Amino acid sequence: KGRSLTARKAETIREMVSGGFRLDLLLETARLARSTYYYQLKQLDGHDKDEETKGEIQEIYYEHKGNYGYRRITLELRNRGFVVNQKKVQRLMKLLGLSSQIR
Template identity: 55%
Template structure:
């Protein structure tokens, strides 16, 4: 029973991080989804908001934001191996 009342109390509470969520989403969309939680945290710090990286990571997970991971280009060595000393 206590869990139910705790849940009801949480639902009626206003969202404390609403402005931070909007800011994170704006930075994410500004950079076309290329920024991860570390770079977004750095941008927020530059804008004057001191936020922990774990909080930014948690909010991004809630909003479903993931950065685009670039694939590394395949590099094969083509050439002659020099004389070994």
């Protein structure tokens, strides 16, 4: 969910290469540069650097029954020792599907 077309192409090509197809022909057919393919593979296999922050955001959100928006969550994260920008909190909350309840 939420991956780019290029990332999906790279994943499909990886599966087909393991099935015995030639990489150069697959890349040509998919109109994907070799460097782009390997870059996308690295992104797919890499770990999420915001994993801990996401977990903490969810914890704060549910602790306060969904009443906290990104501003209050940012302040709470800073109180808990995280160095984080409100824009990042807003982006991660959107990614996690969390939004504050409007009274």
